[in-house]
Amino acid sequence: xxxxxxxxxxxxxxxxxxxxxxxxxxxxxxxxxxxxxxxxxxxxxxxxxxxxxxxxxxxxxxxxxxxxxxxxxxxxxxxxxxxxxxxxxxxxxxxxxxxx
Amino acid sequence: xxxxxxxxxxxxxxxxxxxxxxxxxxxxxxxxxxxxxxxxxxxxxxxxxxxxxxxxxxxxxxxxxxxxxxxxxxxxxxxxxxxxxxxxxxxxxxxxxxxxxxxxxxxxxxxxxxxxxxxxxxxxxxxxxxxxxxxxxxxxxxxxxxxxxxxxxxxxxxxxxxxxxxxxxxxxxxxxxxxxxxxxxxxxx
Numbered sequence: 001x002x003x004x005x006x007x008x009x010x011x012x013x014x015x016x017x018x019x020x021x022x023x024x025x026x027x028x029x030x031x032x033x034x035x036x037x038x039x040x041x042x043x044x045x046x047x048x049x050x051x052x053x054x055x056x057x058x059x060x061x062x063x064x065x066x067x068x069x070x071x072x073x074x075x076x077x078x079x080x081x082x083x084x085x086x087x088x089x090x091x092x093x094x095x096x097x098x099x100x
Numbered sequence: 101x102x103x104x105x106x107x108x109x110x111x112x113x114x115x116x117x118x119x120x121x122x123x124x125x126x127x128x129x130x131x132x133x134x135x136x137x138x139x140x141x142x143x144x145x146x147x148x149x150x151x152x153x154x155x156x157x158x159x160x161x162x163x164x165x166x167x168x169x170x171x172x173x174x175x176x177x178x179x180x181x182x183x184x185x186x187x188x189x190x191x192x193x194x195x196x197x198x199x200x201x202x203x204x205x206x207x208x209x210x211x212x213x214x215x216x217x218x219x220x221x222x223x224x225x226x227x228x229x230x231x232x233x234x235x236x237x238x239x240x241x242x243x244x245x246x247x248x249x250x251x252x253x254x255x256x257x258x259x260x261x262x263x264x265x266x267x268x269x270x271x272x273x274x275x276x277x278x279x280x281x282x283x284x285x286x287x288x289x
Contacts, residue, residue, distance in 0.1 A: 002107045007144070008207040010111050014118060016200030021122035023192050029127055029169075029176065033134050036165070037118050040141050043157075045207060051148040056220040056241045059150050063242070066160050067253040071260030073165050077172040078267030084175055 007048030014041035028080055028090045032073065039069045103147060110143040127173060135166045149222075152235045220245060 018041060021034030043062045050058025080090060087094055117137035121130045138161040145154035225236035242250055 002103050006107065007148075009204060010114075010144075012200060012204040012207055013115060015203055016196055017115065017118045017122055019199055020193075020196045023196060024122065027127075029173070030130060032169075033121050033130055036134060036161075037121060037137070040138065040161075043153075044141060044144050047145050047148045047150050047153060050150065050222075054222045056222060056224065056237055059153050059238060060220075060241060060246050062150075062153055063156065063238075064249060064253055066156060067257060070160055070165060071257050073168050074260045074264035075267070077168060078264040081172060081175045081268050082270065090176060 004048055004052040008045055011041050011045035011048065014044065017041075026092045028083075028092055031092065032076055032080075035072070036069065039065055106143065106147055110140050110147070113137075114140045114144075127176070131166065131169055131173065134169075135162050138162045138166070150234060152238045 015038060018034050018037035021037060022031060025031050025034060043065055046058040046062045046065070048058075050056060050062075083095070084090055114137050117133045117140060120133035121137065124130050124133070139158060141161075142154040142157040145151070145157055220241045222234075222237060223232060225232040225240050228240055229236045
């Protein structure tokens with residue numbers, strides 16, 4: 001029998017994988033991939049809560065998260081391409097103009 | 101029984117795929133593994149009775165977002181291994197383990213404490229439709245209760261699309277590697 005806790009633990013595991021990626025990666029493209037993992041983990045959690053409480057709000061939030069993810073990718077990748085054209089690097093350490 | 105088998109199969113596959121994304125050195129492998137993981141995630145949505153969400157997940161994530169990444173990666177050199185210099189590994193892993201435990205606690209705490217009353221119950225479409233289902237439910241809640249956020253999301257997507265086009269198309273006539281082989285290009289023209 002699969003309960004809500006199973007899904008929430010899975011969601012937490014996926015979220016922590018994404019979190020490890022966000023902290024470990026230094027390449028900006030890989031950072032975007034890790035962000036997608038984080039958003040997907042949250043979506044699984046929302047869908048599970050929606051099922052086990054019999055409430056559709058969770059699915060609605062998952063839809064809006066997907067919309068936000070799509071626009072985030074479009075803008076983020078546009079900025080990344082622009083940065084690569086300017087500096088020839090997608091490394092996070094190359095963006096240090098605001099370093100104090 | 102089948103639900104348990106499907107759940108564990110999908111969860112193991114998803115964790116493996118996302119682990120590849122996080123730990124591989126090749127950008128192409130990471131992208132392919134991410135696309136696979138997205139499709140396995142949609143399996144959970146079908147298991148949870150959210151068919152429309154599963155279909156949207158496949159179309160938007162594995163279709164649109166992965167296509168954007170694939171086109172975006174044409175601008176970068178993906179054959180090279182990704183070089184990363186990490187300063188302190190111990191702090192990083194300790195931080196991630198602590199945050200993972202924290203997240204599990206946060207997620208599982210409300211189960212034992214609250215009796216949540218559902219605002220928009222599943223099966224709301226029985227009052228409106230002759231053959232109710234998940235898609236009908238989603239449509240009714242989305243277009244009645246969440247109409248304004250839906251329109252705002254549409255505007256946000258439009259703005260994101262325009263900004264993506266404007267950002268990338270700037271100086272599009274200039275070659276990316278023009279600085280490197282200036283002479284060769286001059287000869288061709």
